[in-house]
Amino acid sequence: MLYMCAAAFLAVAAHATDDAHHQYKTGDVVTTSCANVRAYAWTPHVTRKLCESTLRSDKQSTTAKNTRDLALVAMDLLLRTTTKVDSVLRRHSGSGHHSRSTALTLQYCQLDYAAIARTVPKCRAMVKEYKPIYPPNPEVGNVYYNCVAMLGQAASDCWGYVLVDQELAKVVSMEVGEVFQRATLVRAMIEVMTGFSDNNNYDNDN
Numbered sequence: 001m002l003y004m005c006a007a008a009f010l011a012v013a014a015h016a017t018d019d020a021h022h023q024y025k026t027g028d029v030v031t032t033s034c035a036n037v038r039a040y041a042w043t044p045h046v047t048r049k050l051c052e053s054t055l056r057s058d059k060q061s062t063t064a065k066n067t068r069d070l071a072l073v074a075m076d077l078l079l080r081t082t083t084k085v086d087s088v089l090r091r092h093s094g095s096g097h098h099s100r101s102t103a104l105t106l107q108y109c110q111l112d113y114a115a116i117a118r119t120v121p122k123c124r125a126m127v128k129e130y131k132p133i134y135p136p137n138p139e140v141g142n143v144y145y146n147c148v149a150m151l152g153q154a155a156s157d158c159w160g161y162v163l164v165d166q167e168l169a170k171v172v173s174m175e176v177g178e179v180f181q182r183a184t185l186v187r188a189m190i191e192v193m194t195g196f197s198d199n200n201n202y203d204n205d206n
Contacts, residue, residue: 010055013166014174015030017178021053021102023054027035028053028066028069029064029065029066029069029070030051030052030055030056030061030064031052033051033055033067033070033189034048034051034052034055035048036192036205037051037188037191037192038188038191038197039135041134046181046184046185046188050181050185051185051188054072054077054181054182054185055070055074055077055185057077057190058073058076058077060072060073060076066193067131067189067191067192067193068128068130068132068184069120070189071127071186071189071193072124072127072128074182074185074186075120075123075124075146075186075190076124077128077182077185078116078120078151078155078179078182078185078186079116079117080086081178081179081182082113082117082120082155082179084114084135084175084183084201085113085158085172085175085176085178085179086109086110086117087113088172088175089106089109089110089113089172089176090098090110092104092106092168092171092172093107093110093182098167098168099167100149100164101165101167102167102168105161105162105165105168106168108157109158109161109162109176110156112154112157112158113154113158113179115150116151116154116179116183118156119150119151119154122147122149123150123151123186124148126143126144127144127193128192130144130193130194135153135195137195137196138196140194140196141191141194141195141197142196144190144193144194144196145187145190145191145194145196148183148187148190149187151183151186151187152183152186154182155176155180155182155183156183158176158179158180159173159176159179159180162176169182
């Protein structure tokens with residue numbers, strides 16, 4: 001429910017395809033991979049433009065050979081952003097100027113971000129060893145998808161809590177929203193990498 005509530009605050013994203021073979025074509029791997037990002041009906045949307053600009057913000061993307069490498073870049077971006085925003089939340093938590101409800105929200109978010117910090121290295125190690133399979137194997141893809149889904153769930157939980165807390169939303173909604181988008185970018189790269197996706201959750205109008 002929090003996932004759906006939070007997503008209502010974002011604009012609908014652009015198109016994509018699910019052809020995993022595109023990731024190994026010659027040319028700019030960032031452009032090619034982001035062109036294959038699919039739009040969800042109810043998650044934070046990663047447009048092609050946002051996908052490209054976010055990945056290119058990390059210089060590691062310039063040496064990426066395929067979407068697997070970009071998935072690793074996306075995970076590094078997620079971890080750095082989570083660490084940065086967590087420090088912001090901790091400053092607010094230590095101020096002592098919040099209501100009891102807001103104080104609890106801050107604590108919940110810190111727990112969610114701690115979960116992301118624990119999970120990213122494990123997912124990253126799995127992805128680093130990934131070898132493409134043709135045609136894509138749903139069972140293999142599901143293993144990677146489930147790992148990154150845990151990242152998205154933790155990020156969405158915090159964002160959902162913040163959005164319904166008017167006091168906190170005024171000061172950190174953009175920051176926690178950025179963590180949520182980074183987590184969604186990780187999932188998008190994993191989907192392009194493996195060719196596996198949760199088709200029940202796509203916006204069929206895009």
